[in-house]
Each structure stands twice: as C-alpha cells, then as structure tokens.
Amino acid sequence: MELDFLATLLLSSLSSAAILLIATVGLAVMFGLMGVINLAHGEFIMFGAYATLFATQIGVPYPLAIVFATIVTAIFGGIVELLIIRRLYGRIFDTLLATWGLSLVLYQSAVLIFGTVTPGIGLPISNVQIGDYSISVYLLFLILVAAVLIGSLYWLLTKTSYGITARAAIQDRETASAVGVESARINTMTFALGSGLAGFAGAILLPAIPATPNMGFAFVIKAFLAVVAAGPVTLTGTVAVGSTLGMVGNITASFWTSVVGDIVFFLLTITILRIFPLGISGRWRLKL
Amino acid sequence: MGNSSGSISSLLRNFRLRSSDPSIFIALLFAISLALSSFWIDPYLAYVGTSWIIFGLLGLSLDLVWGRGGLLSLGQTSFYGIGGYVGSIAAINFAPLTGNSLIWALPFGAISGAILATLVGWFIFYGRMGSLQSTILTYTFTLIVWTITLSFTTEIGEAVVGGDNGMSNIPGFVLGFDQNASSLSPNMMFLTVIVISAIIYLIVAFIVRSPFGMVIDSIRLDAVKAELLGLDIRLFQTLMFMLAGAIAGIAGGLFGAWANYLNPSIFSVQEALLVPIYVLVGGLGTLIGPFVGALTVGGLSFWLGGGVIGGQTTLVMGACLIVLVIFLRKGIVGGIQTVFARIFDGSEVRDQRSQQTSQVRVNLDLLEKLQASAKIQRDATLKTVDTSKRFGGVLAVDSVSQVFEPGKVRCIIGPNGAGKSSYLKTCTGAYAPDSGMVLYSGQDITKINPFERVKLGLGIKMQTAQVFDELSVKQNLWIAGYGNGLNKERADQVSDEMLDVLNMREISTRLASTLSHGEQQWLDIGMVLCLAPSVILLDEPAAGMSKEEKRQLSELVRLMAKTATVVVVDHDMDFVRTLDAEVTVLHQGAVFAQAEIDELRKDERILDIYLGRRESVTNF
Numbered sequence: 001m002e003l004d005f006l007a008t009l010l011l012s013s014l015s016s017a018a019i020l021l022i023a024t025v026g027l028a029v030m031f032g033l034m035g036v037i038n039l040a041h042g043e044f045i046m047f048g049a050y051a052t053l054f055a056t057q058i059g060v061p062y063p064l065a066i067v068f069a070t071i072v073t074a075i076f077g078g079i080v081e082l083l084i085i086r087r088l089y090g091r092i093f094d095t096l097l098a099t100w101g102l103s104l105v106l107y108q109s110a111v112l113i114f115g116t117v118t119p120g121i122g123l124p125i126s127n128v129q130i131g132d133y134s135i136s137v138y139l140l141f142l143i144l145v146a147a148v149l150i151g152s153l154y155w156l157l158t159k160t161s162y163g164i165t166a167r168a169a170i171q172d173r174e175t176a177s178a179v180g181v182e183s184a185r186i187n188t189m190t191f192a193l194g195s196g197l198a199g200f201a202g203a204i205l206l207p208a209i210p211a212t213p214n215m216g217f218a219f220v221i222k223a224f225l226a227v228v229a230a231g232p233v234t235l236t237g238t239v240a241v242g243s244t245l246g247m248v249g250n251i252t253a254s255f256w257t258s259v260v261g262d263i264v265f266f267l268l269t270i271t272i273l274r275i276f277p278l279g280i281s282g283r284w285r286l287k288l
Numbered sequence: 289m290g291n292s293s294g295s296i297s298s299l300l301r302n303f304r305l306r307s308s309d310p311s312i313f314i315a316l317l318f319a320i321s322l323a324l325s326s327f328w329i330d331p332y333l334a335y336v337g338t339s340w341i342i343f344g345l346l347g348l349s350l351d352l353v354w355g356r357g358g359l360l361s362l363g364q365t366s367f368y369g370i371g372g373y374v375g376s377i378a379a380i381n382f383a384p385l386t387g388n389s390l391i392w393a394l395p396f397g398a399i400s401g402a403i404l405a406t407l408v409g410w411f412i413f414y415g416r417m418g419s420l421q422s423t424i425l426t427y428t429f430t431l432i433v434w435t436i437t438l439s440f441t442t443e444i445g446e447a448v449v450g451g452d453n454g455m456s457n458i459p460g461f462v463l464g465f466d467q468n469a470s471s472l473s474p475n476m477m478f479l480t481v482i483v484i485s486a487i488i489y490l491i492v493a494f495i496v497r498s499p500f501g502m503v504i505d506s507i508r509l510d511a512v513k514a515e516l517l518g519l520d521i522r523l524f525q526t527l528m529f530m531l532a533g534a535i536a537g538i539a540g541g542l543f544g545a546w547a548n549y550l551n552p553s554i555f556s557v558q559e560a561l562l563v564p565i566y567v568l569v570g571g572l573g574t575l576i577g578p579f580v581g582a583l584t585v586g587g588l589s590f591w592l593g594g595g596v597i598g599g600q601t602t603l604v605m606g607a608c609l610i611v612l613v614i615f616l617r618k619g620i621v622g623g624i625q626t627v628f629a630r631i632f633d634g635s636e637v638r639d640q641r642s643q644q645t646s647q648v649r650v651n652l653d654l655l656e657k658l659q660a661s662a663k664i665q666r667d668a669t670l671k672t673v674d675t676s677k678r679f680g681g682v683l684a685v686d687s688v689s690q691v692f693e694p695g696k697v698r699c700i701i702g703p704n705g706a707g708k709s710s711y712l713k714t715c716t717g718a719y720a721p722d723s724g725m726v727l728y729s730g731q732d733i734t735k736i737n738p739f740e741r742v743k744l745g746l747g748i749k750m751q752t753a754q755v756f757d758e759l760s761v762k763q764n765l766w767i768a769g770y771g772n773g774l775n776k777e778r779a780d781q782v783s784d785e786m787l788d789v790l791n792m793r794e795i796s797t798r799l800a801s802t803l804s805h806g807e808q809q810w811l812d813i814g815m816v817l818c819l820a821p822s823v824i825l826l827d828e829p830a831a832g833m834s835k836e837e838k839r840q841l842s843e844l845v846r847l848m849a850k851t852a853t854v855v856v857v858d859h860d861m862d863f864v865r866t867l868d869a870e871v872t873v874l875h876q877g878a879v880f881a882q883a884e885i886d887e888l889r890k891d892e893r894i895l896d897i898y899l900g901r902r903e904s905v906t907n908f
Contacts, residue, residue, distance in 0.1 A: 037424060087614050092420060093360045094613040097564055100362075101609030104561055108603040221431045228424045259435050266432050270425065274415045 004131020009251065011130070015139035017246030018146035019205060020226065023219040024242050025153060025235075026197030028227050032234025033157075033166045033190045036085065036095050040103035041223060042216020044195050046110060048073045048202025049211035069203035070196045077195020081188045103216075110213035117212070138207050145204055149197075150239055157235070166190055221262050222249065225269040231279015241280060245269070311625065312493050315576040319486040326479040333590075335474040340586035341481045342542045345488065347566035347578025349535040352492060354564075355573025356501070357528045358508035359412070359419060363426030364536050364563050366433040367405050369554040371397035371537025373449065376458040376544035381445040387469035389459040393541035394484075401537020402530045409529030413522040430560050437552040454551025458544045481542060485579070488535060493575055495531070499770055499779070504528050506756050506767050513754040516716070517771030518742035518819060558602050565605060568612045571619030580620050648810045649791045650840045652847055655817070658785055659851055668729045668745050668822035669693050670853055675714050675724035676877075677707075684710040686877035687724060692823065697849045697867045699885075700857045702874035703897065708857045709751060711874065712827055715855075716748045717741050728823065743772065747821025751828050753808035755815070757801035761792050764800050764811055768818035782818050790814045805832040813841075823853040830863045842866040873897075 027041045038044070048069040055065035080102065088095045127134040157163035169176040169183045177183055201219075202211070209215055226245060230237030245268055249261040272280060322341075326334060350364045375397030383389040408429060412422045441451045449455050460471035461480055472480060495501050507514045507521050515521050544550050553559060562585070569584055570577025585608075589601065618626060670692040677685040684707045692698050702708050713719040715726055717738035726734045728744050742748070756764050762783060769782035787793045790810055795803070800811060809832055816824065826845070830838045838860075845867055848854050858864055864871065865885055873880040873888065875897050881888060888894055 037420060039427070084610060084614065091613075093423065096360070096420075096423060097568075098610045098613045100561060101606040101613075104558065104602050104606030105610070108606065112603075217431075221428050221435075224424050224428050228421045257439075259439065262432055262435060266428060269428075270411050270415075273417055273421060273425070274411060277416045277421075278418060279421070 002131065004133055008130050008133040008135055011135055011140065011143075013247040013250040014143050015135075016250035017243040018143045019139075019208070020219070020222055020246035020249075021146045021239060021242045022142065022149060022204060023198075023201045024223040024226050024238055025149060026194040026201065027223050028230065028234045028238040029153070029197060030191060030194035031227050033170050034187055034194075035092065035170065036191070037092075037099070037224070037227070038191075038194065039096060039100040039220075040080075040106060041194075041198055042220035043103045043106035043110075044073055044077065044198035044216070045202040045205075045219060046211065046213060046216045047076060047106065048199030049206050049209075049215060050110065050114065050202075051199065052203040052206050053211050066200065066203040070200040073199020073202070074192040074196030077198075078188055078192035080195070081191035085191060086184065086187070107213050107216075114211075114213065116214075136208075142204070142208070149200075153197075153235065162186075162189060222246065222265055225265060229269045229272045229279055231276065231281040233281035237279060237281035241272070311574060311576055311621070312490075315489060315493070316486070318576065318579075319482060319489070323479055323482045323486075326475045326482065329475065329478075331474040334478040336586070336590055337583075338474070338478045338481050338546055339543070340582045341478070341485050341579065342539050342546060343562065343566060343586065344579030344582035345485050345539040345542070346536055347563055347570065347582055348485075348489065348492065348575060349532040349539065350563045351567050351570075351573065351575055351578050352496075352535070353529060353532045354567065355575075355577075356496060356504050356508065357525060357532075359525070359529075360423045360564070361426045361529075361532075362423060362560055362564075363408060363429045364532070365560040366430050366555060367401040367533040367536035368540040368543070369433065369437070369550075369552075370404050370540065371401035372540030372544040372550050372554060373455065374400035375537070375541030376455065376550055377444050377447040377449070379459045379541075379545065380447040380457060383459040383462065384467065387462055387464050387466045389462040389545055390480075390541075393459075393545050394538050397537040397539075397541025397544075398534040399537070401540065402534035405533020405536070406526060406530045409526040409533075413525040413529070416522070427560075430555065431557070434552060434555040434557070437555055452552060454549055456549045458548045458550065460548055461545050477546070481546075484538075484542070488538065489575065489579075492531075492535070496575065499774070499776055500524070500527075502759075502763065502767060503770070505759065509756040509758055510754055512718075512750075513756070514767075514771070515737070515739045516742060516748050516750070516754070517768050517815065518739050518773075519771045520737075520739050558605070561605060561609060565609055565612065567619075568609075568616065569619055571621035571623070571625070574619070574621040574625070577619050577621040584620065648807060648837060648840070650810070650844055651789050651791060652840075652843055654785070655789045655844065656847055658789070659848070662820045664820050664852065665729070665745055665822040666851060667694065668853055669727075670715065670746075670823045670825075670855070671727040671730075672711075672715065673725040673727065675711070675721045675726060677710055677714050677719050678722050679710075683877050685714060685721070688874070688877075688879055689724075690872065690879070692853045692855050694822075694851060694853045695849065697845055697869035698853075698855045699864050699867060699869040699871045700855065700874060701859055701861075701864060701871055702880070703859070706874040707877035708859075708874055709827060710877075712825055712855075712857050715825060716746070742819060742821075745822035747816040747819045747824045749812055749816045749824075749826045749829055751831070753805065753812045753832075755800040755803070755808050755811050758799060760797050760799055761803070761811060762787065762796040765814055765818055768815035772819045782820075786814045786818050789817070806834065806837055809833060810837075813844075817848075821852060824848055824855070826854070826856045826858075828858050828860075829856065830858060830860050838863050839866070 023045060026044070027038060030036050030038050051069035051072045052065045055068045056062055060068060084098050084102065085095060088098060126137050128137055128140070157167060165176070165181045166186050166189070169181050169186050173183055209218065222245070226238055226242040227234065229241045245265055248268065249265040252261050252264040346364060346368050349367070350361060353359050353361045353364070375393035378396035379389045379393040382392045408426065412425060417425065437451070439451050440449065442449045447455060461477045462469050462471055463480065503514070503519055503524050507524060511521055566578045566581035566585060568581065570579065570581030672688055672690050674687040674689055675685055676683065676687050688711055700708050700711065710719065714721045717736065721734060725732055728741065728746065731744070733741055733744065756767065759767070765783035765786045766779050769779035770776065787796050792811070800808065803811060809829065813829060830841055833841060842863065845854055845856060856867060856869070869885065870882070871885050871888055872882045873894055880897065881891060881894055
C-alpha cells in the first residue's frame, strides 16, 4: 500500500467519522439530557435538508440557509415535544413508539410533497490532490465543522445556565425541581436543541448528501448504535464510539460495500455491549 | 339476581388461576366463530382475511416478548421474514415430492426463526443489556437485515432469491399428500390458518400458565428479585425469545404460502411498524389481542381504505401509532377485560383494599419443624477476604475481611454511608468487588452470578421489600419455592407450608401490591425462607415493622441462626440489641470494631462516630 493511499484513506475515514458525529450529536443530546431516544432522528435530518433546499431555492445564500434550517427544525422539534413527547413522560418505550410513528409520517409526507428525487444544491465541489488520489475539500471542511460543533456543545452544556440546569435535571429530577428547575421547560428546550442539531446536520451535509425522503436512513443505523454503545456518559461516549466505529466502518466500507460497513459496525457494537453491558462509558467518572 | 351474579363471579374466580383466565374461553369462541364464517364468506374476503390472521400470529410473537417478557422488540419482522424465506425455500424444493407444502414451510420457518431469535436473545440477555439498549438493538437489527436482503441473491435448489426482485413460485396451501394435490380454496385456506393459529395460541396460553410462564411474569415484574430466587433469568428470557422467534417464523412460512411471492419489503420498517400497532390495538399482554388488533386494522383498511396496500397506509399507520400510545393504553381486549372485571370483581377489589391490615403472627414452632427436616447444609460459612469496592473517588468498601458462621446471629451496623449495603451487595453479587475474594464454604464465589450464589445456598433479602406486585401472595411464595431447583412439587409443598408459617392463608389470593408495607416485608422474608438457605443475608429487615412484629422477627432470626449462618445489616439499635448478636461496626467502608453489643455500647469512640455527639448516648 502506498503512502498517498493511506493518507487518503485516513482523511476520508476521519471525514466519515465527522459526518457520523454531526449526524449523531442531536440524538446523543436528547438521550443524554432527557433519556429519550428519538427514532424520527433521521427524518429530522431530512427535514433540515429540505428546509435548506427550500431556502436556497428562494434565493437565500447557503450559509444563511443553514442557520434558517437549524432554527426551523428546532422549532419543529419544540412543537413535537409539546404535542407528543410531553404526554408520554416517564413512559420511555411509548415515547420510542410515538417517535417511530412520527418518523414514518415525516417520511411519507416528504415522499408526497417532494417525490423521491430532488435537485442537488449545486455547490461547486473542489478536490485536493494527494499523490494519485483526490479528496473533496468539503469533506475535509466537515472534519473542522465536527470539531467546532462538539466544542461549542461542550461549552453550551458546561458553561451556560441552560446546560447546567439541564444536566442537573437528568441527574436528579427531584432535587432539581426542589431548587426551582422547571424540568418540563428544560425538556422542551433540550428536544428543540437536539432537533436543531439534526436540522443542522441535514443542512451542512447537503452538499455531500443530497436531500431525499430516505436520506436519514443512511445515518440512523450507525447513529443509534453509537449512542447505545456510548452508554450513560452520552456526549463524550458518543464522540469516542462514533469517531472510532465511524472510521472502522468507513475503512471496511471502502474495501467492500457500505452494507458490509453497516454490518461490521453492528457486530462491533454488539461486541462492545457484550463486554460493557451499559456501554463503554458505564464506568467512567466523567459526567458529560 | 345478586346470587346468580355472585355464583358467576365465583365460577370465574375458580378459573382464575392466573389473572386473565376467562380470556382463553373467549378466545376459543372467537376462533370457532371465525372458523365457521369461513364456510359462507366471500372468497376474496377470505383470501384477504387469511393475511390478517397471519399478521395476528406475528403480533402474538411480539405480545409474548413484550407483554409477557417485558422487552419491546422491534425485530420480530426479521424472524418473520427469515422464517418466510427459509420455509418457502424448503417448500419450493420439497413440496413437489410430497404434495403437502405446509409440512416443509412451517417447521423450516419455525426453526430458522427460532435460531435467529436465539442468537439475538443470547446477545441481549446473556449480555445483560439495558432494556432501552435491547430495543434499539432489535431495531437496528431489523434495518440491517433489510439492507442485506435488498441486494442478497442466491439460488438454493429450485428456489431463486433475487434480492430486490424477490422470490416467486412459492407453493400455496397444499394439504393433500399426493403429487397432484391442488392448492386449497381461499375459504379453506382461511380455515386452515385459523386452526393453525388457534393451536399455536393454545400452546402459548398453556405455556404462559405453566411454571415457565410464571417465571417469565416474575422476571418482567422484578428481574433482580427473580434472580435472587435462584432463577437463571438469562436462560428463561432467551428461551422465551426463541419461542417468539419460532412463532414469527411460522407466521412467515404461512405468509410465503399465502402470497406465493416474497420480497425484502417483508423486512421493511413499514412492515415492522405494523406489529406493535396490532398488539396495542388489541391489548398488550392479552395474547388474543394481537389477532383482534390485526383483524381490526385489516378490516378498517379493507372497508375504508381499499385493500391491504392502500395508497397512504404508511402515513396513516404512523399517525395511528402516535395516537395509540398517547390515548389508547389497554387496547380493545384490555378494555373489555376492565369492563368485565368491574362487573364481576369490582366489589371484591374494594373489599380487599379497605381491609384492616392484620398483624402478622409467625408460627415459629412450625418453622422450626420445617427447618429441622429441610435439606440444608448445616455448616455453611460465608467469608470475605480483603474485599474492596470503589465508586469513582469513593472507597465504599475498604478491604473488609469477615467470617460468618452458623450458631450466632451476626450484625453489621454503622452510620449512613458507612458501606453496609455496598458490602452486602458484594456478597450477593450485585456488585463485583474491585479486589479481594468472597468465599462460600471455602468455594470462591467472587465472580459468579447472583442466581448461582442462591443455588449454592445463599438467601438474600434486600433493603426494600421486593415482592411481585401483580402476583398473589401464594404465587409469590410459589415462585420462591420453584426458583431453587425448578421442582414443581417442592414449590407446591414449600409455598403451602410457608403460608402457614406466615399465617397468610386467609390473604393468599390477594395481590402482593395490595398488602401493607409490613406484610410485604414478611412476604419477602417468607420468600427467602422458601429457598431453604444455608446463609441468610438480611438488609434492614425490620424497617416498617411494628414493635410486636420486630419482636417476632427477632425470634425468627435467632431461630434461623441455630441451623444457618445469618447476617443482619441494620441501624435499628433496639432491634439489633434483641438479636443477642456479635456486632461488626463499619466506618467509612472499613471494619471499625467488632464485639458483643453490650461491649460496644461502652466504647466511647463508637458513640462518637456513630452518633456524632455524646448527648445521644441514651438512644444507643
């Protein structure tokens, strides 16, 4: 194997790990701060992608369209929390089933409204040459995006009053409410935040992954597995599992097919869970 | 009038070995009327209706796993699909030789579904995964199987599996054993599927009422307690999952024969979503519910939406699921059962609740007799060697070495946070110690599972009363007698004797959830005694008991200590003093002192650490 091949493989693996992280953090935030798994997460990503597409089509420049899509998806998530999730408080499997129903409603609605094929965003994609191979600049840019995204989430959850109260609420709901934390309001905000992150993922990934009703499907297997394998320390755990398994999945996928990549990802996850039933972070002392 | 309704209610109660028993007769009536309808309904309706029954069978497999076993599996369609493919491949190849297609499709479907489910179940249950993790895992499993089948092509004998193009030429329902035997008419097909489903339903209903089903119920209600009764819960759960996989596989085999064609859409998310809908519409945990749900959903889409593959089924079904989980909790069958219960048992339930909680009177003479004849190891000891347990930065148990022997009660005391419960949990196996050893009569048990410790002879009562809420007093004791040894006769006998020891015969049919706190404590203690343990660990057994009950408990504990090793963790000093015990004081995770209670009472240092200040001496 040549050095330029290895470098390209490393960079493309890093970027696919970055894509996975971008697509997963929203799910991890909801699970970590609310204990809720949103099975409609993939469709929220799709929602963000179509919102971006809509904005660019009416003339909004792409960077602003990303902001627009993030906010719109966050508001949509907030409404879903108020209408559905809130009613299912403490019934974790009912929540799961309701979001599953929501995912199919969103998917089918997208098929009805947009059809199964949509025009791309038409952003010029330039490549850099590494030896005999080339890699898209945009994919490299996504590595940076993932790093900044994780950094700002860390800041949001450790330094802002929202982040601190949200973490307090999930650790000890009674004590938190005793000191005046309104957990219902916090949950709406958390669900909106997670949804907004999904919308952001759909928006920022649009040049790499075109908007289709089933685009979320490409992420959800890996995203769900990463969050589950991560365990109780969701955010750090997801970053660790997501980036490691994302790279492994990409390497296997680049030798075989993406289906094999998914299978390897799945097998690795159940192996991890066999060794650490609570996920890899089950024994960590970190709390975020 | 009142008399006749009273006799009906007592009749029903006699059938009610288990709480939902009349449903089995209603289910059979339902099946018979459906079967009779097959002689006159429109052939097209019979054809479509056949698929609804098959979906009901698929729903039954989820109801078993979810309603009984407590695991929401979103992977039942993968066992169904695999069963369909494997069964159909077998039928395509072998049915031309025998005529009859079902003798190939159904066993092959059942076995392949069962094998796959066992594999998945083994990972989930033997890995002791959390319930949410398990559900997500079954969901991703479904997604993966779907993506694989979309591109999977192979040829097995005459069968051609064509990826997205599917597999055709699957033989229909042929019952005759003759190479020229023809496929059944739609109406006969409908009848056949009803008969097969009714047989499977009866088998499942029988299993649910058997000791196996009782164990599955107890695991759903409290898995930790079930394991402390010596039950290998992983094995039971995996077996239950295997059974459900076999049922799904049979449903798949039937579906292949019904459709004559299979493609990967059988594994799709849209298909998988329907299964919990059937279960929820019909009623979770009712077993007959999934059939009612599938017929309702199928019927509604047939008469209102135009056939099984209506235009926007996905949209409607997705919305249905949301509405179902929010508004309709019990489903159709559950709703009917509630109404029935109100008519027949309403007064009874109210009576039970309002009853004065009677003082428990323990029959110690009987217990002593039973104890004398019980086959227990008389000289069993429990020993810990430098056992330590760390939580993050806190050393909860700091190299504790103790030897517990029969003959005299042993107590462990200490202020809150001294590590008493953590230490006890390293002995029971709930916590794995970071270092050191736990020995049972010289045998190293540091690494073995809690249920294996119980099988050796450990009896454990945790701090809060752990009883199975939805089971009766008698059933609680029965499970405890059954757990150790899986012997039905022994369980019958032991639970019956224990009812007399606890003087609970009058309340033996009451649900454990309706007992007072003190009664639940006694029931829990009775369950531990049912195990006939050689080493008994009791964590705050006197909590919530009256003065008189504490006196009886003290006598009971001292009686048990004559033949067994008894360790009591408590901070109720009045209670500990009556035990005439050797006391170990834990402080900050380590052994601080060890002596008779009267000696300890003179020790000023202990008063300082235990009470924090000298003025409280009188309480000690």
